[in-house]
Amino acid sequence: MRLTILYDHRFYRGADGVIFSIQNYNYPLFARRYLPVFDAVTILARVVEQHNQERQGRFTEGDGVSVRAMGDWLGPAGFVRQRRAVVARLRDCIQPDTAVIMLVPGVLGTLAHADFAKRGRPYGVEVITDPHDVFAPRANSHPGRPLFRWWYARKLRQQCAAAAAAAYVTATALQERYPPGPQAFTTHYSSIELTAEAFVAKPPLERVGRPKDSFVLAHVGTMAQLYKAQDDLIRALHLCVTQGLDVRLILVGDGKHRAELAALAAGLGLADRVVFTGQLPAGAAVRQQLDQADLFVMPSRQEGLPRAMLEAMARGLPCIGARIGGIPELLEADNLVPVNDAAALADKIKAVLQDPARRARMAARNLEFATQYRAELLQARRAALYAYLKDQTATWIKQQQK
Numbered sequence: 001m002r003l004t005i006l007y008d009h010r011f012y013r014g015a016d017g018v019i020f021s022i023q024n025y026n027y028p029l030f031a032r033r034y035l036p037v038f039d040a041v042t043i044l045a046r047v048v049e050q051h052n053q054e055r056q057g058r059f060t061e062g063d064g065v066s067v068r069a070m071g072d073w074l075g076p077a078g079f080v081r082q083r084r085a086v087v088a089r090l091r092d093c094i095q096p097d098t099a100v101i102m103l104v105p106g107v108l109g110t111l112a113h114a115d116f117a118k119r120g121r122p123y124g125v126e127v128i129t130d131p132h133d134v135f136a137p138r139a140n141s142h143p144g145r146p147l148f149r150w151w152y153a154r155k156l157r158q159q160c161a162a163a164a165a166a167a168y169v170t171a172t173a174l175q176e177r178y179p180p181g182p183q184a185f186t187t188h189y190s191s192i193e194l195t196a197e198a199f200v201a202k203p204p205l206e207r208v209g210r211p212k213d214s215f216v217l218a219h220v221g222t223m224a225q226l227y228k229a230q231d232d233l234i235r236a237l238h239l240c241v242t243q244g245l246d247v248r249l250i251l252v253g254d255g256k257h258r259a260e261l262a263a264l265a266a267g268l269g270l271a272d273r274v275v276f277t278g279q280l281p282a283g284a285a286v287r288q289q290l291d292q293a294d295l296f297v298m299p300s301r302q303e304g305l306p307r308a309m310l311e312a313m314a315r316g317l318p319c320i321g322a323r324i325g326g327i328p329e330l331l332e333a334d335n336l337v338p339v340n341d342a343a344a345l346a347d348k349i350k351a352v353l354q355d356p357a358r359r360a361r362m363a364a365r366n367l368e369f370a371t372q373y374r375a376e377l378l379q380a381r382r383a384a385l386y387a388y389l390k391d392q393t394a395t396w397i398k399q400q401q402k
Contacts, residue, residue, distance in 0.1 A: 122392040166180035213246060219251050323337065
């Protein structure tokens with residue numbers, strides 16, 4: 001049986017006709033996750049035509065995995081103009097003899113769900129984030145934010161409640177807001193891929209070549225929106241420096257707010273203390289930056305379950321995070337801070353950096369905790385959900401043929 005995935009990711013088609021992805025997608029991972037259960041995978045997604053540019057980024061398609069373009073749009077107004085065409089493409093591409101998984105929340109899943117509900121078609125959802133937090137104040141600046149917050153949260157509740165199979169990136173947090181139906185097969189797994197090379201053998205006690213009273217913070221996250229609260233992290237860094245702490249910050253990631261964040265750092269006199277690495281390929285390049293740090297900090301305004309934090313934990317880093325989404329499932333309560341509170345964040349950073357014994361305890365605990373997210377353990381959960389959805393879909397197909 002084939003699988004169709006509805007995924008609001010934006011892919012690109014180069015001048016040679018090859019579809020590629022700049023970030024947040026990895027063909028080998030998609031293949032390894034779904035193909036042990038399904039014969040082939042078709043991804044329905046947004047595709048930007050870039051015929052005048054050379055291909056860049058990661059390959060998208062390969063053995064068993066293909067992409068079908070649903071068009072592309074910018075903002076709500078752009079989507080409204082294309083809505084009818086997108087719906088028509090979805091109907092053409094979602095074949096009656098395939099299983100369907102929707103990565104939600106998303107526009108494509110919302111459009112398809114109405115048709116699934118009418119026909120009683122079984123489908124699966126993989127819930128990757130919380131729209132209630134995505135459209136929270138300070139996380140998104142669009143004037144339609146309050147409406148989008150209500151609308152997408154409402155639609156996600158409906159999609160989860162009616163799904164035959166529901167997977168969440170959190171163990172409990174997203175499930176509480178968007179519960180599965182009583183008859184659904186449900187599980188949880190992150191999209192992270194923590195293979196053996198992702199783990200250190202033991203946490204580093206100190207960084208070579210740096211004074212013991214000089215520290216480096218690390219953060220990994222998109223700058224397309226200020227979901228990850230890098231602005232509050234820069235403000236917290238400023239408070240730490242003004243209070244006498246010798247500390248620097250590595251920011252991994254890119255997006256339209258990068259220049260704004262760089263200007264904020266410069267305005268606070270931190271231009272020489274904040275390093276913007278830009279977007280880095282997942283894996284060794286990101287781990288190299290993490291391995292320079294003494295503390296990983298993620299004061300996010302919205303989260304599902306942060307893969308970047310799990311990667312940092314696997315490198316034996318102590319971590320601080322905001323009390324939101326799935327972060328409290330990863331960290332102990334004493335290492336959490338309120339959302340949108342740079343002063344509290346600065347206090348927590350100082351307390352951890354100035355206590356070597358505490359950092360050592362946090363590092364050892366985090367490294368051990370991260371082993372729960374080893375690739376082979378998560379894949380077993382995925383495979384169980386996919387097999388259940390495959391069986392449910394096969395039963396539905398037989399009923400339609402009677």
